[in-house]
Amino acid sequence: MNTTLSDIPDIVIGRLPVYLRTLEIMASEGQTVASSQHLGMRLGISSAQIRKDLSHFGEFGKQGTGYDVAFLRSQLEEILNVNCVWPVVLVGAGYLGHALASYDGFEQRGFRIIALFDNDPNKIGNRVGDAIIVQPTSEIAETLRRCNCGIGMIAVPAQAAQQVADALIEAGIRSILCYAPITLRVPEHVRVEYIDPVIHLQHMTFYMQQNCVEE
Amino acid sequence: MNTTLSDIPDIVIGRLPVYLRTLEIMASEGQTVASSQHLGMRLGISSAQIRKDLSHFGEFGKQGTGYDVAFLRSQLEEILNVNCVWPVVLVGAGYLGHALASYDGFEQRGFRIIALFDNDPNKIGNRVGDAIIVQPTSEIAETLRRCNCGIGMIAVPAQAAQQVADALIEAGIRSILCYAPITLRVPEHVRVEYIDPVIHLQHMTFYMQQNCVEE
DNA sequence: CCGCTCTTGTGTTAAAATTCACATGCTAAA
DNA sequence: TTTAGCATGTGAATTTTAACACAAGAGCGG
DSSP states (O other), X not given: XXXXXXXXXXXXXXXXXXXXXXXXXXXXXXXXXXXXXXXXXXXXXXXXHHHHHHHTTOOOEETTTEEEHHHHHHHHHHHTTOSSBEEEEEEOOSHHHHHXXXXXXXXXXXXXXXXXXXXXXXXXXXXXXXXXXXXXXXXXXXXXXXXXXXXXXXXXXXXXXXXXHHHHHHTXXXXXXXXSSSOOOOOTTOEEXXXXXXXXXXXXXXTOOSOOBOO | OOSOGGGSOHHHHHHHHXXXXXXXXXXXXXXXXXXXXXXXXXXXXXXXXHHHHXXXXXXXXXXXXXXXXXXXXXXXXXXXXXXXXXXXXXXXXXXXXXXXXXXXXXXGGTEEEEEEEEOOTTTTTOEETTTEEEEEGGGHHHHHHHHTOOEEEEOSOHHHHHHHHHHHHHTTOOEEEEOSSSOOOOOTTOEEEEXXXXXXXXXXXXXXXXXXXXX
């Protein structure tokens, strides 16, 4: 650990949440220590990569033993800034929006959906999940400001997604997780990540011959 | 193009679906040609990378003009094996399973969910989406064989996911798209990709200071 | 036909990511 | 205490990925 945070490769950062997720599971299984080799086997990556990744942030292991699961977990939570709960707003109250708003896996891993927006008058006012009421998209800006919320998720149809992104950006969003199958145009200071299952499926079919029927 | 398909880096393959998706959108916008620079601007990557990626598969462009959108699209569809419709089975009929089963964006991009499984007796027999009936998980093997289906999606809670994956593998699945927040243990010949929104959110929060409240 | 502009495809270079390999140090058992 | 077995952290080597830069070709206006 002799570099500044901004020098650490983004690809390394991208693996840390996977390490953290695995440590959570191992903790729930009652395991108290984990070697880089053990972790690597579990994740299908090399032990050297895990050690090198972690070494960017400090020395968390003990020679001859490995890593203390609880300790490394807390260190990773701190590094990733998830030893707390981040408010997140969600736009889109379709099937996907419902699924996300109802998902109970966010809270324990650092996130809480605090608002759900849609511009369908039939949906506005409906309750989704335990405590979320669908609000009109016109209230995005105010909610973001009031809750000091920097993260948005977009779960609207592709043709509406850029417009929604623009509204979020205008309201000061800093990070967007986009489920719509498009690449958003955003200013430099806004980070966007994408989830599109078809991208993954098409990646898979490249390696699959045969078995493709119809049309 | 002087290499075999297996020599092409996986990271290159991973970008092709993004190119294809963008070409589909451009086509729907009425654009007939696209230069690598134009495409690169739109995607936030360099034009050189796009040209180099495509050059693994052939020469699709025209100097001075760029690429014909319809032609490049059809070439990419062929390369990715999505000029057809792949049958896909889905396991898990919770909120997420409903969202996926109801999503109309699969069909036009090469995939059709042909079966939905769950082991909750209260869900079995229910209709989801237009034509899908929830079946018991015990029927996975037979359905896979009957439909000659090689792709599965897992949308069950984390603690059930490995068991579901094992059943799919036992039934001869070749690729799995896993929405459960765990890393699956699978044999060499089975390809797995993962979708976990929290991984993306935690990647984002690394770069976000402040604004994290509570707990 | 000429000259200018544009864009591809690719050889080369540069940068980034991963793996190797080992000195160092901890643990446990005898 | 000594010895054998492990596992870390990290420079160095290797492999992979991305960027550069340009010759060659196409289009277009005059």
